[in-house]
Amino acid sequence: MTEAPILIVGGGPAGASAAATLAEAGLPVLLVEQRDQLGGAIHRQPANGAGNHVWRPARHRRNWAALTARLRACAGMIEIRTQTVFLGVDGEGRFLFDDRRAGRVFASRPRAAIVAVGAVETIRPFPGWELPGVMTAGGAQVLLKETGRPPEGPILIAGSGPLLPALAAQLARAGNPPVAVLERGRPWRRPATLARLALAGGPMGEAAAYAAALALARVPYRGGAVVTRAEPDGAGLTVGMRIGADERVLRVRHLLIHDGIEPNRVGIPLPAPEAAVPVLLAGDGREALGADAALLDGRRAALQLLARLGAGAAELAGLESRLERARRVQAALAQALRSEPVEPAPETLICRCEGRSYADLQALDGDASAREIRLMGRFGLGACQGRFCGPMIAALRGRPVPAASPPRWPLRPVSVAALARLSTDETE
Amino acid sequence: MASSAAIHVAVIGAGIVGAAAAHFLAAAGARVTLLDASGPAAGATGASDGAVSVASKRPGPMMDLARHARAFYVRCERDGLFRGLFHRRSTFLVARTAVEAELVARHGADLAAAGERVVEVDRATLLARIPGLGASVCAALEIPDDGHALGYEITQRLLGRSRIAIRRNAPAAEIVMRAGRAAGVAIGDELVAADAVLVAAGIGSAPLLGLGEILIPRKGQMAVTDRASPSGPAIDGHLMAASYLAAKRGIAREDGHIGLVIDPLMTGQFLIGGSREDHRSDHATDARTIAAILREALDLYPPLAHRRVLRSFAGVRTASRDGLPIVGAHPRREGIVIATGFEGDGICLGPFMGACAARLLLGEAPAVDLKALSPQRFLRVEAHA
Numbered sequence: 001m002t003e004a005p006i007l008i009v010g011g012g013p014a015g016a017s018a019a020a021t022l023a024e025a026g027l028p029v030l031l032v033e034q035r036d037q038l039g040g041a042i043h044r045q046p047a048n049g050a051g052n053h054v055w056r057p058a059r060h061r062r063n064w065a066a067l068t069a070r071l072r073a074c075a076g077m078i079e080i081r082t083q084t085v086f087l088g089v090d091g092e093g094r095f096l097f098d099d100r101r102a103g104r105v106f107a108s109r110p111r112a113a114i115v116a117v118g119a120v121e122t123i124r125p126f127p128g129w130e131l132p133g134v135m136t137a138g139g140a141q142v143l144l145k146e147t148g149r150p151p152e153g154p155i156l157i158a159g160s161g162p163l164l165p166a167l168a169a170q171l172a173r174a175g176n177p178p179v180a181v182l183e184r185g186r187p188w189r190r191p192a193t194l195a196r197l198a199l200a201g202g203p204m205g206e207a208a209a210y211a212a213a214l215a216l217a218r219v220p221y222r223g224g225a226v227v228t229r230a231e232p233d234g235a236g237l238t239v240g241m242r243i244g245a246d247e248r249v250l251r252v253r254h255l256l257i258h259d260g261i262e263p264n265r266v267g268i269p270l271p272a273p274e275a276a277v278p279v280l281l282a283g284d285g286r287e288a289l290g291a292d293a294a295l296l297d298g299r300r301a302a303l304q305l306l307a308r309l310g311a312g313a314a315e316l317a318g319l320e321s322r323l324e325r326a327r328r329v330q331a332a333l334a335q336a337l338r339s340e341p342v343e344p345a346p347e348t349l350i351c352r353c354e355g356r357s358y359a360d361l362q363a364l365d366g367d368a369s370a371r372e373i374r375l376m377g378r379f380g381l382g383a384c385q386g387r388f389c390g391p392m393i394a395a396l397r398g399r400p401v402p403a404a405s406p407p408r409w410p411l412r413p414v415s416v417a418a419l420a421r422l423s424t425d426e427t428e
Numbered sequence: 429m430a431s432s433a434a435i436h437v438a439v440i441g442a443g444i445v446g447a448a449a450a451h452f453l454a455a456a457g458a459r460v461t462l463l464d465a466s467g468p469a470a471g472a473t474g475a476s477d478g479a480v481s482v483a484s485k486r487p488g489p490m491m492d493l494a495r496h497a498r499a500f501y502v503r504c505e506r507d508g509l510f511r512g513l514f515h516r517r518s519t520f521l522v523a524r525t526a527v528e529a530e531l532v533a534r535h536g537a538d539l540a541a542a543g544e545r546v547v548e549v550d551r552a553t554l555l556a557r558i559p560g561l562g563a564s565v566c567a568a569l570e571i572p573d574d575g576h577a578l579g580y581e582i583t584q585r586l587l588g589r590s591r592i593a594i595r596r597n598a599p600a601a602e603i604v605m606r607a608g609r610a611a612g613v614a615i616g617d618e619l620v621a622a623d624a625v626l627v628a629a630g631i632g633s634a635p636l637l638g639l640g641e642i643l644i645p646r647k648g649q650m651a652v653t654d655r656a657s658p659s660g661p662a663i664d665g666h667l668m669a670a671s672y673l674a675a676k677r678g679i680a681r682e683d684g685h686i687g688l689v690i691d692p693l694m695t696g697q698f699l700i701g702g703s704r705e706d707h708r709s710d711h712a713t714d715a716r717t718i719a720a721i722l723r724e725a726l727d728l729y730p731p732l733a734h735r736r737v738l739r740s741f742a743g744v745r746t747a748s749r750d751g752l753p754i755v756g757a758h759p760r761r762e763g764i765v766i767a768t769g770f771e772g773d774g775i776c777l778g779p780f781m782g783a784c785a786a787r788l789l790l791g792e793a794p795a796v797d798l799k800a801l802s803p804q805r806f807l808r809v810e811a812h813a
Contacts, residue, residue: 165551372467372468376468376584408739409713
């Protein structure tokens with residue numbers, strides 16, 4: 001009888017790193033990825049084998065090339081299923097997947113699993129963020145990687161975080177630099193935190209390369225600048241912004257927004273240490289520390305699993321200290337870019353799926369439960385099941401929205417026909 | 429007795445029954461403290477279809493009560509309390525085999541005998557009303573006077589209109605008795621003093637009552653689809669398979685039976701249910717049960733193949749040991765009224781039963797005879813045991 005494989009959900013750096021580590025240790029692996037190729041958001045490959053290459057740090061290219069070489073070297077131990085979307089875990093412990101190619105849902109009860117489903121982007125809502133022409137910076141970056149082409153027309157990037165200048169530099173290199181980058185925080189006013197960032201081993205070289213690319217393309221990078229609203233304007237948008245004490249208006253075609261990332265946890269069952277079937281989280285889906293740390297974290301999860309299955313894990317302490325360093329960098333970065341929360345206007349949309357506004361959220365009792373927020377408020381009931389609006393609601397209410405218990409599935413809408421054709425790996 | 433203006437009632441359970449009772453008590457001038465172990469509509473009220481349906485009821489007292497309860501919805505809609513929340517819509521009782529057709533016909537005769545309008549619908553007419561209906565559908569009855577309301581919306585409206593403050597996360601530990609009468613409710617170490625107590629706490633009611641194991645949890649799993657129409661129901665009626673009637677009439681008793689209903693929601697989505705799993709009080713859903721429900725649903729209404737499932741969820745119905753709701757004064761403890769055990773009929777019966785319970789608490793006669801539902805019957809059974 002062949003040994004049952006370890007299930008790995010997500011083919012980004014964490015999942016791929018975990019898969020290679022387990023396979024190298026001699027364990028069979030089933031690696032499931034929702035897209036048609038491995039890579040995740042950070043290493044998203046060009047669609048349809050197109051030869052376009054988006055500018056990115058050489059370190060990322062090298063890391064991914066090394067990891068894919070390792071996967072190839074133990075290809076016999078790894079079954080990769082692409083275009084297969086994770087739908088969550090049902091009440092009887094089945095991991096559910098939407099096999100989009102076969103048009104059917106399959107269920108697996110693995111002997112162990114590593115869930116590496118990455119992060120979700122967060123935004124701070126303002127009136128008009130849901131309009132066509134507005135999209136998340138991370139989404140735009142993935143599109144750029146897939147197509148090799150920047151969006152046409154004037155682009156404005158706004159929000160907070162290191163993704164903003166990185167994407168701006170990539171757009172500039174691809175031939176359409178944004179008209180400006182608006183950073184909510186005021187990093188220049190916090191030299192001490194910037195120094196701490198450098199001391200913590202922050203990617204200062206990478207930052208300098210982005211800064212040089214922005215300077216070359218004459219893209220202004222403004223601190224203390226926030227978008228206050230967006231309105232439709234012909235084929236584009238009129239964007240209102242506040243830069244320091246100044247109110248300004250800009251006409252653009254695209255507004256790309258981003259205010260950080262959070263682990264993608266909606267509907268992901270939290271691992272129980274004593275569970276009969278070990279489930280571990282890895283990568284940004286466990287703790288949002290970025291791509292380099294995700295590689296380490298995938299390896300760490302694989303080694304932890306090996307330890308539970310009786311193999312050694314001598315390397316774990318070294319990985320922990322490197323992850324701790326990544327944690328210090330993220331903390332210093334967050335400190336450098338910190339900004340005060342701003343209460344949105346009442347008409348600001350919060351739940352895009354069901355069209356619910358900030359006023360609707362405020363109409364709920366202050367001590368409304370997660371269930372009341374869903375049922376009475378109709379927040380998080382739509383296609384995204386709260387993956388996108390959940391963090392916004394938590395930020396606006398100043399406390400996390402408790403997860404549905406037990407975790408809900410499907411995590412993503414699934415065809416009635418595909419689910420009706422459920423197949424399982426159970427023998428009874 | 430004390431004048432109703434002075435009476436203080438503690439209502440345990442902020443589901444549709446407790447909320448209705450609280451509302452009508454407050455409207456009559458009583459002071460009300462509404463307690464819930466979790467929050468409003470946290471139990472079956474918030475995890476059910478929205479059928480305000482006489483069509484599905486077992487012949488006998490349930491069918492008659494459901495007719496009163498539905499009429500109560502119509503009145504509350506007219507007088508503004510439920511405005512915009514209750515909608516009239518047909519129920520179609522649908523048969524897919526000769527045996528099912530016979531069952532549907534028998535049920536139709538029972539409905540007609542109870543005074544309900546029942547319309548026989550041939551396949552061609554039905555197809556014109558609900559295009560795309562499955563090839564196996566051979567017979568149907570239309571019950572045109574049924575309706576639809578969502579339990580959590582009704583609960584929210586009832587509480588909002590009467591401005592009753594609800595105490596969330598306040599699980600009742602026991603009902604405190606003094607000199608043979610209810611004196612209040614213990615929440616942890618705290619006593620919420622009251623002149624009378626209503627127990628409408630679903631499956632949580634039994635430990636408060638001291639009447640033994642009179643309640644059984646019966647889990648139901650359901651799925652909700654995306655929108656088939658931008659707004660308003662996607663089909664012109666509520667589809668109820670004969671398998672659902674079989675369960676209601678006590679013909680199908682196997683555990684895990686699927687009583688299929690396809691409920692077109694006002695949002696344009698479909699709610700599809702449901703399983704009947706005895707002694708299960710958890711809220712987990714499993715892929716095998718949901719897939720089985722969807723296969724049934726696709727057979728009855730194939731256009732669902734174009735829809736996507738947005739979520740699955742489970743509700744826990746509270747059934748009484750004999751299948752009838754329990755409404756009335758506690759048989760041994762003065763000052764306690766019980767209203768629970770509505771199983772899958774709480775949305776239909778809830779507001780009316782809450783109003784009846786309010787009258788009982790105020791020392792008035794309810795609008796209809798509730799003898800069949802009296803908790804007294806469990807004492808008799810105990811005496812014979």
